[in-house]
Structures are given as structure tokens and as C-alpha cells.
Amino acid sequence: MSILVVGSIAYDSVSTPNRMAQESLGGSATFFSLAASYFAPVSVVGVVGEDFRKEDLRMLQEHGIDTGGLIRRPGRTFRWVGEYGHDMNEAHTLDTQLNVFADFQPKLAAEARQPAYLFLANIDPDLQQAVIGQLQSWPRMVAGDTMNFWIQGKPDALAKVIGEVGTLMINEGELRLLTRETNMVKAARLVLSQGPTMLVVKRGEYGAVCFTQDDVFATPAYPLETVVDPTGAGDTFAGGFMGYLAATNDLSIGNVRRAMIVGSVMASFNVEDFGPGRLQALTTTAIQDRYRDFWRLTYFDGTGDRPLPRRKD
Amino acid sequence: MSILVVGSIAYDSVSTPNRMAQESLGGSATFFSLAASYFAPVSVVGVVGEDFRKEDLRMLQEHGIDTGGLIRRPGRTFRWVGEYGHDMNEAHTLDTQLNVFADFQPKLAAEARQPAYLFLANIDPDLQQAVIGQLQSWPRMVAGDTMNFWIQGKPDALAKVIGEVGTLMINEGELRLLTRETNMVKAARLVLSQGPTMLVVKRGEYGAVCFTQDDVFATPAYPLETVVDPTGAGDTFAGGFMGYLAATNDLSIGNVRRAMIVGSVMASFNVEDFGPGRLQALTTTAIQDRYRDFWRLTYFDGTGDRPLPRRKD
Numbered sequence: 001m002s003i004l005v006v007g008s009i010a011y012d013s014v015s016t017p018n019r020m021a022q023e024s025l026g027g028s029a030t031f032f033s034l035a036a037s038y039f040a041p042v043s044v045v046g047v048v049g050e051d052f053r054k055e056d057l058r059m060l061q062e063h064g065i066d067t068g069g070l071i072r073r074p075g076r077t078f079r080w081v082g083e084y085g086h087d088m089n090e091a092h093t094l095d096t097q098l099n100v101f102a103d104f105q106p107k108l109a110a111e112a113r114q115p116a117y118l119f120l121a122n123i124d125p126d127l128q129q130a131v132i133g134q135l136q137s138w139p140r141m142v143a144g145d146t147m148n149f150w151i152q153g154k155p156d157a158l159a160k161v162i163g164e165v166g167t168l169m170i171n172e173g174e175l176r177l178l179t180r181e182t183n184m185v186k187a188a189r190l191v192l193s194q195g196p197t198m199l200v201v202k203r204g205e206y207g208a209v210c211f212t213q214d215d216v217f218a219t220p221a222y223p224l225e226t227v228v229d230p231t232g233a234g235d236t237f238a239g240g241f242m243g244y245l246a247a248t249n250d251l252s253i254g255n256v257r258r259a260m261i262v263g264s265v266m267a268s269f270n271v272e273d274f275g276p277g278r279l280q281a282l283t284t285t286a287i288q289d290r291y292r293d294f295w296r297l298t299y300f301d302g303t304g305d306r307p308l309p310r311r312k313d
Numbered sequence: 314m315s316i317l318v319v320g321s322i323a324y325d326s327v328s329t330p331n332r333m334a335q336e337s338l339g340g341s342a343t344f345f346s347l348a349a350s351y352f353a354p355v356s357v358v359g360v361v362g363e364d365f366r367k368e369d370l371r372m373l374q375e376h377g378i379d380t381g382g383l384i385r386r387p388g389r390t391f392r393w394v395g396e397y398g399h400d401m402n403e404a405h406t407l408d409t410q411l412n413v414f415a416d417f418q419p420k421l422a423a424e425a426r427q428p429a430y431l432f433l434a435n436i437d438p439d440l441q442q443a444v445i446g447q448l449q450s451w452p453r454m455v456a457g458d459t460m461n462f463w464i465q466g467k468p469d470a471l472a473k474v475i476g477e478v479g480t481l482m483i484n485e486g487e488l489r490l491l492t493r494e495t496n497m498v499k500a501a502r503l504v505l506s507q508g509p510t511m512l513v514v515k516r517g518e519y520g521a522v523c524f525t526q527d528d529v530f531a532t533p534a535y536p537l538e539t540v541v542d543p544t545g546a547g548d549t550f551a552g553g554f555m556g557y558l559a560a561t562n563d564l565s566i567g568n569v570r571r572a573m574i575v576g577s578v579m580a581s582f583n584v585e586d587f588g589p590g591r592l593q594a595l596t597t598t599a600i601q602d603r604y605r606d607f608w609r610l611t612y613f614d615g616t617g618d619r620p621l622p623r624r625k626d
Contacts, residue, residue: 039622064624086495182399184518185538205497206519207533218610220520220531225498247622257613262621284623295617297531300570302615304608308575309352309560310597311377 001140001246002041005032006106006131007121007235008078009046009070014229014274015083021229024275025056027078028121028145031232034279035239035266037063038287040246042239043112045069045131049077049100059280069112073100088227088271089204108134117246119238120144120165125157132164141251143167143200143242145234151177163195169238171202184209185216198256200241200263202234210260217257222268222294229274233267236279240266265290314453314559315354318345319419319444320434320548321391322359322383327542327587328396334542337588338369340391341434341458344545347592348552348579350376351600353559355552356425358382358444362390362413372593382425386413401540401584402517421447430559432551433457433478438470445477454564456480456513456555458547464490476508482551484515497522498529511569513554513576515547523573530570535581535607542587546580549592553579578603 007029013022033042043066052072060067081095106127113136120128122145132142144165150158151174162168168191172184179187184201188211191199199211205227207220241263248255265287272278320342326335346355356379365385373380394408419440426449433441435458445455457478463471464487471491475481481504485497492500497514501524504512512524518540520533554576561568578600585591 037624039624041624088495182401183538183540185536189538203519206516207531209533209536216536216610217613218520218533218536219613220522220533223498223522223529223531225496225502227496244622247624254613258619261613284621288621291619291621292617295614297529298611298613299617300530300532300567300574300611301608304605304612306571306604308597308601308604309557311350311352311354311560 001116001249002043003036003117003119003242003246004043004045004108004112004115005029005036005119005121006045006128007032007119007123008101009048009052010078010080010101012231012275013079013081014231016088016229017084017086019228019274021274024277025059026080026232026275028123028232028235030060030276031235031270031279032119032121032239032242033060033065034063034276035236035270036243036246037065038266038282038284039240039243039262040117042066042243043069043115045106045108045112047071047073047100047104049073049075052077063280069109073103075100082231084230088230091231106131116140116249117242118142119242120161121235121238122147122150125150125154125161128161129157132161140249141166141242141245143169143238145169145238146174148174148177159194162191165196167198167200168196169200169202169234169241171204171234175201200260202237204230204233208237208260208264210256212253212256215253217260219260219264219294219298221264222290222297224268224271227271230271232276233270236270237263237267240264261291261294265294314429314562315356316349316430316432316555316559317356317358317421317425317428318342318349318432318434319358319441320345320432320436321414322361322365323391323393323414325544325588326392326394327544329401329542330397330399332541332587334587337590338366338372339393339545339588341436341545341548343373343589344548344583344592345432345434345552345555346373346378347376347589348549348583349556349559350378351579351595351597352553352556352575353430355379355556356382356428358419358421358425360384360386360413360417362386362388365390376593382422386416388413395544397543401543404544419444429453429562430555431455432555433474434548434551435460435463438463438467438474441474442470445474453562454479454555454558456482456551458482458551459487461487461490472507475504478509480511480513481509482513482515482547482554484517484547488514513573515550517543517546521550521573521577523569525566525569528566530573532573532577532607532611534577535603535610537581537584540584543584545589546583549583550576550580553577574604574607578607
């Protein structure tokens with residue numbers, strides 16, 4: 001099945017303690033669609049400026065991404081400037097220039113109004129709602145992301161969107177802010193009482209957790225010796241996760257668990273280079289190998305039924 | 314096989330945002346030996362004051378713990394007063410009274426000088442070295458813990474101990490401080506070049522990672538709805554880990570991975586109540602059930618060999 005993603009396209013300038021990169025292709029829709037493109041057909045809806053580079057458009061298309069919904073507007077493409085400290089866990093925003101993104105009004109073409117899988121990346125919840133309003137049939141899966149800015153700035157509009165998406169994918173800090181609850185399990189219960197049937201909590205270098213009413217699945221992140229730039233890791237996770245689900249079109253718990261690993265695999269690649277450097281140059285073999293590496297990283301028992309020893313007195 | 318643990322015995326007074334507990338039995342040797350006692354025979358070497366409660370001694374003995382090495386000295390037992398904020402990840406020490414622990418000189422009885430498994434809990438590295446010096450034969454496994462206070466205060470003595478223990482078990486912040494390296498994989502390589510053949514990194518609510526020269530194993534922590542008091546979770550982890558290894562007497566990588574889960578299981582129980590409240594009242598069935606819960610939490614593929622779907626263009 002195919003996926004529709006609505007989100008941002010940006011040029012990111014990122015500094016880390018040792019290196020920096022100017023104007024890498026970025027934005028939530030970029031990372032998501034590249035990651036998903038290895039598994040399933042993806043169409044992207046977004047806006048770019050007149051300065052959007054031809055080679056970036058070509059690169060997306062060479063990954064089979066349908067860029068028909070990528071509108072070019074007079075003005076400059078969204079710019080983000082950020083830096084990371086030594087711990088690489090939190091980006092400090094130095095500058096944001098919305099440019100053409102400021103007036104973004106997502107509009108689905110007639111043929112895009114019945115997507116099987118829909119990802120509403122982190123944009124204004126009013127725009128997320130506007131996308132939902134254009135749907136002609138309800139997708140098999142609708143997943144949404146958000147961020148602190150909207151949690152604090154548009155809580156009511158966001159609550160409405162959360163009431164409609166089946167899957168909410170946010171990071172741990174956002175979950176705390178959204179629910180005002182520091183305990184992750186309690187916070188997850190709250191979210192699952194507000195509409196979503198699935199909550200994916202992204203924990204950066206500590207991995208990810210998936211909650212449904214009856215199931216909890218947790219995976220560590222892949223321990224990497226080289227972490228160059230974590231920008232876009234969450235969107236890359238979402239792209240791998242949803243790409244796998246769309247390709248298999250199987251939303252059973254067992255398959256969702258594997259999708260969590262595929263998301264983790266793709267995110268682990270993404271942080272190994274600036275921007276989409278690593279993500280755009282992956283091979284199926286590299287992806288399959290790291291999936292198996294994840295299995296090796298976390299495997300401990302075939303069945304979980306091993307009887308534990310007891311002390312003999 | 315049996316385990317010898319050398320560490321502290323304390324009375325802890327702990328405040329959390331909602332509740333507090335006065336003078337719970339605590340100390341690294343207490344948490345370690347209780348956790349290990351469910352699997353293997355444990356002997357404890359430590360010091361207590363005249364005020365050490367009879368019922369606490371009895372409780373340890375009822376768990377089959379050999380308290381022959383628990384020396385009673387004139388004065389008061391070690392006291393620690395601490396508090397936790399909402400995130401429950403870091404204890405803030407409000408008061409420490411070493412009392413009889415200030416003059417602790419661990420002395421192994423003749424029959425304790427050939428332990429099969431030895432755990433050097435977090436005490437002065439000079440004392441850890443003194444324990445090693447009393448050994449008549451080298452144990453099958455020697456594991457050691459330490460803390461920021463010794464990393465900063467006695468780096469040379471600590472380096473000597475680290476050069477002798479086969480397994481170092483420390484938390485993530487301690488690993489960073491010890492190696493001055495923020496990347497966990499690089500930091501682990503450094504430690505493994507300094508003596509230990511195994512490094513266990515404890516990450517609190519994010520789980521634990523085990524590094525050897527050829528293997529990395531990571532597990533998330535069990536997501537708990539009720540976290541009352543994390544004091545002693547790291548020592549409890551070590552007790553479950555080493556208790557399982559001593560009981561099975563199998564140091565293969567596959568068994569070490571299961572030991573990591575048993576450690577995580579025991580730590581997850583420990584945080585559910587103040588002091589050793591939950592830990593001292595466990596049943597074999599509860600432990601076995603949570604081991605299986607861990608398997609359910611992390612299982613995603615029988616073999617790691619599932620071919621991933623590729624996009625069909």
C-alpha cells in the first residue's frame with residue numbers, strides 16, 4: 001500500500017561539537033519519505049521556495065517518491081539553524097526562517113484523497129486537521145506527530161487532531177508536556193484514553209516504546225560509535241515504521257513490533273551523517289543486516305519460558 | 314556456586330514527591346544480597362552499628378544469606394538521607410553519616426577466601442583492593458561497582474581495581490566521568506582496554522547494556538506504572554545478574570544475556586517500594602512471571618532472519 005505524508009521541507013544548517021553542515025536537505029517530510037521509500041510508495045505534500053535545488057528534487061524522485069504534491073512558491077525554502085552539544089540528545093535552535101512554509105496550506109490533489117496510510121508530520125495542528133478534512137475515505141492508518149510549540153501554543157486544535165489519529169508518535173519530553181505526567185506508563189494510558197489506539201514514544205538514544213491497550217513493546221536504540229547529526233531521527237523512525245507497515249499491510253501486534261525495529265534501524269542510519277546523507281544512500285542489504293544486528297542486540301531467550309534457578313537451601 | 318559480596322549496610326531515609334520512609338534497611342550489600350539470594354547462596358561482608366535491628370538481621374538470614382561476615386561495632390550504623398524529584402532518575406543526597414562504616418576494614422574469614430563469585434560493591438577502591446589481596450584463589454568471576462566520589466577522589470586506586478576485576482558494573486553517568494567520553498560505545502571500548510572483559514552499563518529507567526569484546530546486548534527497563542523509590546536499583550540489578558550467573562555457573566554470552574534480564578527483573582521489583590520492601594517479599598513465581606513479561610516486552614522476531622519488504626517500482 002502507499003503512504004501520503006504531509007510535512008515540512010527545509011534546508012538545515014547544523015553545528016555539532018566537531019563539525020558543521022550548511023543547508024542540508026531536511027524537514028520532517030524529507031526524512032520520513034526517504035526512510036519509507038525503501039519499503040513502500042510514498043507521496044509527499046509540502047511546499048518549497050524558488051531556491052529549492054534541482055538535485056534535491058531529483059534525489060527524492062530517484063527514491064521513487066512522488067513529488068507531485070510538492071508545491072513551489074515564490075520566496076525561499078524553510079531554513080532551520082541549530083546546534084548540538086556533546087550529549088547529542090537535544091538540538092538548540094539558533095534560527096528559524098519559515099519563509100514559504102509560513103503560508104503553507106496543504107491541498108490534496110483529487111487522486112491523493114484516499115490514501116491507505118497517512119502520516120501527519122509535525123506541522124500546525126490546524127493544518128493537520130485541514131488535511132483530515134480533505135480525505136474522501138478513512139485511511140487504514142493515520143499517524144501524527146507534534147512538538148512542544150503546538151502542545152503549548154494550540155492545545156485545543158491539537159487535542160482535536162489527537163482525537164482523530166489512530167497512532168500518535170511523539171518523543172518522551174513531548175509526552176510529558178502533553179499529559180503533565182512524568183510516569184511514561186501513566187502518560188501512555190492518558191493518551192490512549194483520548195483517541196489513539198497506539199502511542200509510539202521516541203526516546204532518542206534510549207530507543208522507543210509502543211503502547212496499545214493490551215500490549216507494550218520496548219526496544220533500545222542501536223548503540224552507535226559514530227553519531228554525527230541526530231536531526232530528523234524521529235521522522236526517519238516514523239518513515240521506517242510506517243513504510244514497513246504499509247508494505248506488509250499488516251497491523252497485527254507482531255508486525256507492529258517488527259515495524260518498531262525497522263523504524264529504529266532507519267533512525268540509526270540517519271544519525272550517522274549530516275542531513276539525509278546516509279539515508280539517501282542505503283542498500284537493501286545494509287538495512288537487512290542492521291535489522292539482524294538489532295535482533296542480536298536484544299535477543300535473550302527463544303521463548304521466554306526458561307525456568308530460572310532457585311537457591312537450594 | 315556461592316557469592317561473596319563486600320559492601321555497605323545502611324539505614325536510608327528517603328523522600329519522594331509524594332511519600333517518605335524513615336530508616337529503611339539499605340546499603341549496597343543489602344540490596345545485592347537480597348536480590349542474589351533468590352538464586353544462589355550469598356555471604357555478606359560488612360559492618361553495622363550497635364543499633365542494627367535484630368529483625369533486619371533475621372530477615373537477611375531468613376533469605377538464606379550468610380551474615381557471618383557482618384561485623385557489629387560500637388557506634389551507629391551508616392545513615393543516608395536523600396530525596397528524589399519527579400523524574401526519579403537522580404537522588405539528591407541531603408545527609409550522609411558514615412558512622413561505623415568510616416572505619417570499615419573488610420576482613421575475609423579463612424573459609425571466605427576462595428569465593429567462586431565475588432562482588433565488590435561501591436566502597437573505597439583501597440578497600441576493594443584489600444579484599445582482592447585476601448583472596449587465596451582467583452574467583453570464577455569478580456565484578457566491581459564504583460561511584461563518582463571515588464572516580465574523582467581516588468582515580469589511581471580505582472584504576473588499579475578496574476585493572477583486576479573481570480566485570481565492571483557502573484551507571485551511564487559514571488562511565489562518562491570515568492572515561493571522559495560521552496559516546497557510550499567509545500567509552501565501553503576504553504574500559505575494555507583497561508582490564509575488564511565485561512562492562513555492564515546501568516541506565517536506570519532506560520535499561521542496561523552489556524559490552525564484551527565481541528558482543529553487545531541491550532535491554533530496556535520494564536516500564537512501571539508505580540515507581541516508589543529507585544534507591545538500590547543498581548545493586549539489586551547486580552545481585553540478580555550475579556545470582557543468576559552463580560546459580561547456573563555458566564558465563565557464556567547467551568547466559569550473560571539472560572542474567573542481564575534477571576538483573577532487570579529484580580531491579581524492576583526493587584523500585585516498586587521503599588527500601589527492600591518489595592525485594593524481601595518476592596516469590597519464585599513472581600520472578601518467573603516478570604522474566605516472561607520482559608520477553609514479551611522485547612520480543613519481535615524468532616530468528617532475526619525475516620526478509621524485509623522492498624518497494625516495488
